[in-house]
Amino acid sequence: MKDEIYPTNLYLSPEKDELFEKGPWPKPFVFNEDVVNVFDNMISRSVPLYREVLACAAHWTKAYYQPGTKIIDIGCSTGTFLELIGRFLQQPATLVGIDNSQAMLEKAREKLLPIQQIHQLELICDSAENCSFENSSVVIINYTLQFLSLQVRQKLLKSIYEGLVPGGLLFLSEKVKSPLPQFQETITRHYEAFKAYNGYAQTEIERKKEALENVLVPLTETEQLQMLKDSGFQQVDSLIKLHNFLSLVALK
Ligand SMILES: Nc1ncnc2c1ncn2[C@@H]1O[C@H](C[S@+](CC[C@H]([NH3+])C(=O)[O-])CC(=O)[O-])[C@@H](O)[C@H]1O
Numbered sequence: 001m002k003d004e005i006y007p008t009n010l011y012l013s014p015e016k017d018e019l020f021e022k023g024p025w026p027k028p029f030v031f032n033e034d035v036v037n038v039f040d041n042m043i044s045r046s047v048p049l050y051r052e053v054l055a056c057a058a059h060w061t062k063a064y065y066q067p068g069t070k071i072i073d074i075g076c077s078t079g080t081f082l083e084l085i086g087r088f089l090q091q092p093a094t095l096v097g098i099d100n101s102q103a104m105l106e107k108a109r110e111k112l113l114p115i116q117q118i119h120q121l122e123l124i125c126d127s128a129e130n131c132s133f134e135n136s137s138v139v140i141i142n143y144t145l146q147f148l149s150l151q152v153r154q155k156l157l158k159s160i161y162e163g164l165v166p167g168g169l170l171f172l173s174e175k176v177k178s179p180l181p182q183f184q185e186t187i188t189r190h191y192e193a194f195k196a197y198n199g200y201a202q203t204e205i206e207r208k209k210e211a212l213e214n215v216l217v218p219l220t221e222t223e224q225l226q227m228l229k230d231s232g233f234q235q236v237d238s239l240i241k242l243h244n245f246l247s248l249v250a251l252k
């Protein structure tokens with residue numbers, strides 16, 4: 001089976017994201033019921049290489065997982081990665097999903113029912129910065145740090161570093177910004193063309209952009225790498241980058 005080699009076959013709910021097509025407008029972006037109900041469609045049409053990033057995270061998780069420790073997905077949303085890794089791992093493991101949206105975790109619980117036959121599953125509804133990462137060998141945080149204040153990001157990354165066992169891995173994906181305004185402008189235009197190619201109208205693209213202002217706050221790649229170094233991670237490398245979306249790994 002191809003999925004056992006390169007797992008890009010995600011379990012995504014079909015409800016279409018049309019949230020920014022209809023009013024009332026303007027509204028800030030929040031992870032409410034409306035977002036949750038269309039989230040799988042929203043993220044898979046809005047994040048470049050989303051399937052490849054999750055397949056990459058699954059491969060690195062399998063490579064660095066240490067039996068008897070935890071695999072923790074921070075900002076697990078509807079459980080898409082946990083469902084994928086639950087199928088991809090060839091041995092029972094303890095899978096932990098953390099999200100501060102109860103509505104997201106209700107969707108995750110439903111999606112992960114088959115996985116519970118094989119793995120120990122724990123879903124925690126709390127802010128990530130309140131959680132423990134003790135005895136984890138792999139922590140995944142895809143497209144979540146970007147919604148936290150800078151102070152909380154630094155505290156969270158330090159807590160992850162301290163909780164990981166020796167040889168433990170952090171897999172981090174984030175929206176970033178170019179340090180060069182001219183490049184940022186070109187990248188943004190290309191990213192918006194990607195969204196239009198995925199069926200979003202210009203008004204939806206512009207309204208989403210406005211809604212995310214001051215809600216999703218990207219760093220530059222250099223700032224992100226420095227924050228990881230300041231958290232204790234000395235072995236860091238980038239794996240994937242397209243438009244403003246970056247995935248990297250950090251080793252304890
Ligand atoms: N402080 C917080 N603590 C915990 N969860 C939070 C917090 N703030 C926001 N969230 C949660 O972080 C997730 C971010 S989405 C992650 C996608 C997933 N990783 C995926 O790969 O499919 C990405 C996006 O919306 O762009 C949402 O589920 C929020 O409820």
Ligand SMILES: O=C(O)C(=O)Cc1ccccc1
Pocket residue numbers: 042043046047175208209212216
């Ligand atoms: O950065 C953007 O413009 C996005 O649309 C990314 C995104 C994807 C899913 C939820 C929130 C933001």
